[in-house]
Amino acid sequence: MPRHQSTTAQRARQAQRKTGGKYTVELRQAQAGSRPGPFTLGQLLTACGTAPDWTGKNPVVGPECAPEMFDFAPLGGPVPYSAVLLLLGLLAPTSRSTELELESRNGFHSLIVACSGRRFELVLSQDDYVTERCRVPGCELSPVSARSIPYCALRHLAARSEGELVEMATEWGNAQHEEFSAQSPAAVPLGEEGDQLIAATVAQCAFFPVQAALIASAYERPDMVDVVYFGEQAARVQHAMDTEYFRLMRVAAAARTRIQKLVGGRCACGAALQIGAGPKVPPQFCSAACATAAGR
Incomplete structure (x- = not known):
């Protein structure tokens, strides 16, 4: 299983293969019945400051390396204090009433939390690791620039x-x-x-x-x-x-x-692609007519 892909995400992939639907739609439907509901920034801040230390056994890292954690049900279980504090810093100066929601959790490895369209990965097996991800739900890649260009260059x-x-x-x-x-x-x-x-x-x-x-x-x-x-x-x-x-x-x-x-240097119609087909002709088409016929 990919490092950030939860069991829910796997089910969404399986549903996508069966139905031919969009992965993001299948993911939202699969998660709707399995993830906790939204919570506020204030609730997370209060829990971080008042919840007792989680004393269970970390199944990923030994006790000498495990981060200090507290249990927070809306995030699916224990989370590191340090990661939550970093997340709160990244979300400043948003108000305490701002809503967050767990998108996915992969055991004690990592989780993805969404807030106002932004998505953050928290690594659960170490201290002080939070990074912003591409804004498309389900994407594991980093954005080109979290603030200015918040989508991954490779896919979205x-x-x-x-x-x-x-x-x-x-x-x-x-x-x-x-x-x-x-x-x-x-x-x-x-x-x-x-x-x-x-x-x-x-x-x-x-x-x-x-x-x-x-x-x-x-x-x-x-x-x-x-x-x-x-x-x-x-x-x-x-x-x-x-x-x-x-x-x-x-x-x-x-x-x-x-x-x-x-695309092999040829348009879907079989014609060779040209460099100067026109500024409004997508590069995989030989002409505006072919692009229009393909729904572009």
């Missing part, structure tokens, strides 16, 4: 809509600008995260609006460069923007080539 980021991708590009660009522009406004890195976001746009034919949002938020709107900056500094910022513009074009072209290779 490319499935987001154009509007969501533009919003994430703006969030990431603003975060990078805030962190790096004080030292040099022409040296704001878009990073691997920016490249992963751009690569994801190819499947949605959303490259140009996302590219524009990313560059404008990280540096400046093109029509405002000479207003915000002066002289040599304005020239450096404009040069950085132009450099990133063409570099991101290459990132998108490489992503398009990868997708076309995955």
Whole structure:
């Protein structure tokens, strides 16, 4: 069994194979009858501060390595104090009435808890381990950026809509600008995260609006460069923007080539795929007509 996959998740996979339904739907249905209901942040905080130590035997690690734990039924059993405190810190400054819910638990190994669309993994066999996961229920992968790009690059980021991708590009660009522009406004890195976001746009034919949002938020709107900056500094910022513009074009072209290779270089109609089929033609199709016929 995968490290984070509970028995409930296994049942959902089996149901998916039998019915052909979506895994996330099957998972929610399987969990509905087996997991505890929602609880509040205040209830978790109170239990962490007042519940007695759990004194049972940890079946995963020996007593010399086992974390100190307390029993909390809404999370399916004992949980480490330290992990809960870390979770509370990650959720600050949300109110005590904020609701959380157990998504899945794998014995004494780990659990996934959801809160306001965010998902966190708590490792139960050691102290001080909490990490945020991709926001799609059932996904075990890490997000590109927990705050700005909260979906995994491998499976779910490319499935987001154009509007969501533009919003994430703006969030990431603003975060990078805030962190790096004080030292040099022409040296704001878009990073691997920016490249992963751009690569994801190819499947949605959303490259140009996302590219524009990313560059404008990280540096400046093109029509405002000479207003915000002066002289040599304005020239450096404009040069950085132009450099990133063409570099991101290459990132998108490489992503398009990868997708076309995955489908064998041919459209479903049998025609060879072309690099320049059009900005609104998904890379796995030879034309807009073929994409429309396939429901894209």
